[in-house]
Amino acid sequence: MVTHKKLVLGIFGFGVVGEGLYKVLNMTPSLNATLKKVCIKHPDKKRNAPAELFTADRQILLKDNQINVIVELIDDADAAYEIVKEALLSGKSVVSANKKMLAEHLIELLELQKQTGASLLYEAACCASIPVIRNLEEYYDNDLLHSINAVVNGSTNYILTKIFDEKLSFKNALIQAQQLGFAESNPVLDVEGYDALNKWTFLLTHAYGLLPDKEKLCFTGIQSITSEDARQAEKKECVIKLVASAKKLQNGKVAAFVLPQFVKKDDQLAFIKNEYNGVVIESSFADKQFFYGKGAGSLPTASAVLSDISALSYDYRYEYKKLNREESNELTNDFYVKAYIGFTDWDHIRKDDFESIEEWHSNESINYLIGIIHFEKLQTSSWWKENNVSLVLTADPIIESLDIVKLKKRSLVLAGFSGGNHLS
Amino acid sequence: MVTHKKLVLGIFGFGVVGEGLYKVLNMTPSLNATLKKVCIKHPDKKRNAPAELFTADRQILLKDNQINVIVELIDDADAAYEIVKEALLSGKSVVSANKKMLAEHLIELLELQKQTGASLLYEAACCASIPVIRNLEEYYDNDLLHSINAVVNGSTNYILTKIFDEKLSFKNALIQAQQLGFAESNPVLDVEGYDALNKWTFLLTHAYGLLPDKEKLCFTGIQSITSEDARQAEKKECVIKLVASAKKLQNGKVAAFVLPQFVKKDDQLAFIKNEYNGVVIESSFADKQFFYGKGAGSLPTASAVLSDISALSYDYRYEYKKLNREESNELTNDFYVKAYIGFTDWDHIRKDDFESIEEWHSNESINYLIGIIHFEKLQTSSWWKENNVSLVLTADPIIESLDIVKLKKRSLVLAGFSGGNHLS
Numbered sequence: 001m002v003t004h005k006k007l008v009l010g011i012f013g014f015g016v017v018g019e020g021l022y023k024v025l026n027m028t029p030s031l032n033a034t035l036k037k038v039c040i041k042h043p044d045k046k047r048n049a050p051a052e053l054f055t056a057d058r059q060i061l062l063k064d065n066q067i068n069v070i071v072e073l074i075d076d077a078d079a080a081y082e083i084v085k086e087a088l089l090s091g092k093s094v095v096s097a098n099k100k101m102l103a104e105h106l107i108e109l110l111e112l113q114k115q116t117g118a119s120l121l122y123e124a125a126c127c128a129s130i131p132v133i134r135n136l137e138e139y140y141d142n143d144l145l146h147s148i149n150a151v152v153n154g155s156t157n158y159i160l161t162k163i164f165d166e167k168l169s170f171k172n173a174l175i176q177a178q179q180l181g182f183a184e185s186n187p188v189l190d191v192e193g194y195d196a197l198n199k200w201t202f203l204l205t206h207a208y209g210l211l212p213d214k215e216k217l218c219f220t221g222i223q224s225i226t227s228e229d230a231r232q233a234e235k236k237e238c239v240i241k242l243v244a245s246a247k248k249l250q251n252g253k254v255a256a257f258v259l260p261q262f263v264k265k266d267d268q269l270a271f272i273k274n275e276y277n278g279v280v281i282e283s284s285f286a287d288k289q290f291f292y293g294k295g296a297g298s299l300p301t302a303s304a305v306l307s308d309i310s311a312l313s314y315d316y317r318y319e320y321k322k323l324n325r326e327e328s329n330e331l332t333n334d335f336y337v338k339a340y341i342g343f344t345d346w347d348h349i350r351k352d353d354f355e356s357i358e359e360w361h362s363n364e365s366i367n368y369l370i371g372i373i374h375f376e377k378l379q380t381s382s383w384w385k386e387n388n389v390s391l392v393l394t395a396d397p398i399i400e401s402l403d404i405v406k407l408k409k410r411s412l413v414l415a416g417f418s419g420g421n422h423l424s
Numbered sequence: 425m426v427t428h429k430k431l432v433l434g435i436f437g438f439g440v441v442g443e444g445l446y447k448v449l450n451m452t453p454s455l456n457a458t459l460k461k462v463c464i465k466h467p468d469k470k471r472n473a474p475a476e477l478f479t480a481d482r483q484i485l486l487k488d489n490q491i492n493v494i495v496e497l498i499d500d501a502d503a504a505y506e507i508v509k510e511a512l513l514s515g516k517s518v519v520s521a522n523k524k525m526l527a528e529h530l531i532e533l534l535e536l537q538k539q540t541g542a543s544l545l546y547e548a549a550c551c552a553s554i555p556v557i558r559n560l561e562e563y564y565d566n567d568l569l570h571s572i573n574a575v576v577n578g579s580t581n582y583i584l585t586k587i588f589d590e591k592l593s594f595k596n597a598l599i600q601a602q603q604l605g606f607a608e609s610n611p612v613l614d615v616e617g618y619d620a621l622n623k624w625t626f627l628l629t630h631a632y633g634l635l636p637d638k639e640k641l642c643f644t645g646i647q648s649i650t651s652e653d654a655r656q657a658e659k660k661e662c663v664i665k666l667v668a669s670a671k672k673l674q675n676g677k678v679a680a681f682v683l684p685q686f687v688k689k690d691d692q693l694a695f696i697k698n699e700y701n702g703v704v705i706e707s708s709f710a711d712k713q714f715f716y717g718k719g720a721g722s723l724p725t726a727s728a729v730l731s732d733i734s735a736l737s738y739d740y741r742y743e744y745k746k747l748n749r750e751e752s753n754e755l756t757n758d759f760y761v762k763a764y765i766g767f768t769d770w771d772h773i774r775k776d777d778f779e780s781i782e783e784w785h786s787n788e789s790i791n792y793l794i795g796i797i798h799f800e801k802l803q804t805s806s807w808w809k810e811n812n813v814s815l816v817l818t819a820d821p822i823i824e825s826l827d828i829v830k831l832k833k834r835s836l837v838l839a840g841f842s843g844g845n846h847l848s
Contacts, residue, residue: 024709028568030749129710131563138562139555141734144452144727268716271695285448285727286553289717292692294710303568303709310565314743321738325454 005068005313007033010061010092012083013073014040014047014054016181017097017124020302021071022049031310033069037061041074062086069312070094071305077101081108088112088120095308097124097301103198103214106205110320119317124304126199127152127277130293131307135281136206137318146282147247148207152199154275154296155182155190156222156242161273163230164239170225182275182296193221193242196258200244207246208254208329209322218333218379219258224390228366229342233392238262239270240392249400253332255375261393262340268292333376336399342368342390349389353377355402372399429737431457434485434516436507437497438464438471438478440605441521441548444726445495446473455734457493461485465498486510493736494518495729501525505532512536512544519732521548521725527622527638530629534744543741548728550623551576551701554717555731559705560630561742570706571671572631576623578699578720579606579614580646580666585697587654588663594649606699606720617645617666620682624668631670632678632753633746642757642803643682648814652790653766657816662686663694664816673824677756679799685817686764692716757800760823766792766814773813777801779826796823 009025011018018038025035035053043056061067062083070087072080077100084101087094089112096102102109102125113120123133127150136148151157155177162173174187189195201214222242233240241263246256263269268290272278277295282288294300322329336355343349344367351357357371378384384391433449435442442462449459459477467480485491486507494511496504501524508525511518513536520526526533526549537544547557551574560572575581579601586597598611613619621643628634646666657664665687670680687693692714696702701719706712718724746753760779767773768791775781781795802808808815 020709024568027708030751129707129713131559134563135555135559138735138740139558139731141731144448144730283553283727284451285444285723285730287718287724289553289715291713291715293713299709300711303707306568306709307563307565311562314745316562319738327454 005032005315007069007309007313008066009033009035009069009071009309010064010067011035011038011071011073012058012061012080013075014038014049015073015075016298017301017305018073019048020298021073021305024299024302024306028306031306032313033309036064036067058083062090068092069309071309072096072098073305074098077104081105084109084120085112088116088118091116091118093119093312094121095124095305095312096120096122097305098122099125099195099198099202103201106202107211110323113317119312119315121308121311121316121318123308124301126203127279127293128295128297128304129300130277130279130291130295131304132203132279132291133206133318135291136203137321140207140281140283141321144284145207145248146284147245148203148279148281149269150203150244150279151241151269151272151277152203152244152295153190153193153196153242154277155187156193156196157272157277158182158275159191160222160225160240160242163225163227164234165273169227170222191221191223193219193258196221196242196244200256200258203244204246204254204256205320205323206318208248209320209325210254210256210329210331211323212256212331216379217256217258218375220260220385220391222260224385224388225260225392226342226390229340229368229390229392232340232342232368233262236262237265238395239265241269241272243269243393247398248329249332249335249398251332251400253330253334255335255398256331259391259393261397262395264395267395333379335375336372336402337375337378337397338370338372338394338399339397340368340370340392340394341384342392344388348383348387350381350383353381370394429456429739431493431733431737432490433457433459433493433495433733434488434491435459435462435495435497436482436485436504437499438462438473439497439499440722441725441729442497443472444722445497445729448723448726448730452730455730456737457733460488460491482507486514492516493733495733496520496522497729498522501528505529508533508544509536512540512542515540515542517543517736518545519548519729519736520544520546521729522546523549523619523622523626527625530626531635534747537741543736543739545732545735545740545742546626547732548725550627551703551717552719552721552728553724554701554703554715554719555728556627556703556715557630557742559715560627561745564631564705564707565745568708569631569672570708571669572627572703572705573693574627574668574703575665575693575696575701576627576668576719577614577617577620577666578701579611580617580620581696581701582606582699583615584646584649584664584666587649587651588658589697593651594646615645615647617643617682620645620666620668624680624682627668628670628678628680629744629747630742632672633744633749634678634680634753634755635747636680636755640803641680641682642799644684644809644815646684648809648812649684649816650766650814653764653792653814653816656764656766656790656792657686660686661689662819663689665693665696667693667817671822672753673756673759673822675756675824677754677758679759679822680755683815683817685821686819688819691819757803759799760796760826761799761802761821762794762796762818762823763821764792764794764816764818765808766816768812772807772811774805774807777805794818
């Protein structure tokens with residue numbers, strides 16, 4: 001019945017994931033795969049594997065006709081792209097976990113797959129152990145995908161969990177995450193949202209058939225979240241999560257961003273604690289479906305890589321069906337969001353950008369407002385990321401129609417608010 | 425790139441799911457599928473669809489060469505089998521939601537698929553909207569599947585949720601479930617575990633490549649669970665769930681059953697409330713992954729059927745890879761479980777069957793014990809399902825080795841317990 005192809009692997013990189021994969025392969029005898037060579041940068045470093053497995057010369061792998069699968073597990077996104085490109089061009093299938101490379105080169109990589117017929121799989125690059133790409137690609141392949149909301153970065157989620165559950169300060173929570181190895185050595189990539197943004201860029205391809213320019217996606221991280229913001233969340237029976245979001249609006253266009261968000265304590269996303277990841281997929285008829293699992297770490301990531309390798313033995317490939325639809329989807333910034341804004345100085349808030357402000361508090365210890373703002377105004381400005389301003393979207397933040405909003409704005413104008421009045 | 429096959433559908437059944445599918449199809453223009461005919465039992469009943477769509481003659485669908493997909497959504501498992509068989513034999517692909525038919529006829533249906541080359545998909549038959557079969561088949565296709573634990577029956581879960589969260593009696597909770605349409609008109613199928621057993625039978629095929637005889641799988645439902653059992657669960661910071669379980673033991677064999685179980689309140693399974701379903705998959709390296717969603721209802725089920733139809737347009741089929749492995753898995757009853765037993769009369773308990781009894785209470789209002797018993801002794805007896813005896817496995821119930829257990833039994837013997845002493 002099924003043809004189970006014999007795989008000969010060449011691995012690039014022997015860091016935590018590479019070494020994890022080496023272990024996992026040794027414990028998976030039923031997979032018809034042989035590891036032939038591992039390419040590493042520093043050949044003199046001591047490794048937990050036989051020395052003859054290693055080389056520092058990438059061409060030894062790429063020019064080896066026996067090797068039919070390249071597994072790319074290195075950090076450097078540019079070098080990774082060169083390797084993956086050359087591997088695909090020589091007809092080898094590729095498994096990669098490099099989210100940055102995918103976020104920056106997916107269009108070229110699509111073209112290369114088409115041109116060469118070789119397959120590129122990368123389940124490990126988003127949510128590690130959760131098979132979210134495979135499910136979006138294969139199972140949610142119809143036009144009923146309402147929304148997708150996800151926690152895709154384990155270290156920010158770990159920090160937020162400690163802030164809420166153990167009342168740690170942001171700084172101490174970050175130190176703990178770093179000690180446990182959940183945060184990158186350069187924590188900016190995690191904490192300021194770059195890692196989540198990279199993942200979201202290509203997840204939108206599999207969710208909605210979009211190929212967004214990551215420079216144009218609106219995002220931030222959790223760097224400005226204060227204990228005061230956490231207290232305000234608690235008052236609303238919420239926690240704060242860094243949520244990667246996409247929603248199909250009534251006009252058929254797609255709203256997408258990566259921003260901190262208030263999440264009701266009984267929401268599925270609130271169930272995701274510590275370094276875990278989770279994805280909530282809402283489809284028109286099936287209500288919400290929730291996928292949850294370890295989003296980082298050596299073995300969970302290696303296990304996702306292994307599932308991709310196993311899929312290659314059956315000639316699996318992403319078909320990118322949603323990209324090839326007649327009616328393609330389109331991103332839009334033409335909608336409103338309701339947001340909480342914490343701040344220290346009222347002058348740093350562009351209050352005129354708001355359509356309405358529903359709530360504001362300003363005293364010695366608390367400064368915040370909750371208002372409705374056009375998304376384009378967030379996307380094209382950065383005041384809300386600077387000067388200790390913290391932005392947290394409210395639960396269910398997207399507002400498509402302005403009718404009700406306009407009335408509220410008018411009522412606030414009548415109440416004497418607007419036009420630059422300082423409240424503090 | 426992808427060939428998107430034109431589908432012409434014939435549907436059997438126009439009950440809640442059939443009508444749901446009709447609606448969903450009308451709202452999914454991108455799916456290249458036309459509904460040609462619906463076969464129903466009672467042609468005179470008024471339907472929310474054009475009259476010319478309906479026929480009571482099954483041959484009109486089965487002999488129509490244009491129809492290339494039969495969607496089987498009827499109740500009667502025997503009639504369903506006849507229809508599916510004839511459809512496959514005439515080269516039509518089939519989508520079914522009939523768990524009873526699958527549990528009883530999977531072996532013949534496998535043979536028919538092989539013989540005809542036609543594809544039979546049935547994602548909707550287990551956990552409705554959760555793509556559990558597809559994930560087990562495609563993503564967890566390696567020998568690393570540690571365990572799978574699932575809540576697969578929505579109505580028993582609804583009843584248990586009401587007993588725990590709202591302190592309803594079993595009887596009142598059942599009435600509510602029936603009023604809301606979550607329970608079958610014959611509640612015995614849900615409440616006594618038959619529905620969960622049917623689903624588990626073929627889920628074991630996709631999880632472990634097993635083809636179990638459902639008559640030999642050990643199961644019960646929640647019919648004997650009392651408020652007192654619920655109170656004991658609360659004391660242990662647990663809830664009670666009807667859990668379908670399978671675990672690969674250290675000897676490589678698989679333990680599998682459907683039994684009520686204490687579930688710690690912070691366990692993923694405890695997150696599943698009301699009519700929802702959920703599946704926790706544990707693999708050796710990826711830790712636990714949790715899939716959660718609506719497990720019943722017209723539209724969630726129809727949406728799963730739709731995803732199968734959509735998959736057929738790309739010629740998708742289950743490859744049953746795990747069945748075709750060289751080293752196949754095997755079920756075993758040779759292990760121990762730790763169980764809580766509630767009872768009204770001590771004489772109804774076969775206490776000599778226990779290897780050890782760790783805890784017992786007996787007074788006017790409470791009668792229970794917690795002990796370790798060989799699984800074979802449960803599987804081959806029924807005292808624990810009769811005479812108001814309730815069995816609930818403890819959290820993490822499987823014990824593979826007896827060394828520690830033996831010591832404990834000895835200590836209980838020394839303490840004067842055993843050999844039929846009555847404690848009440």
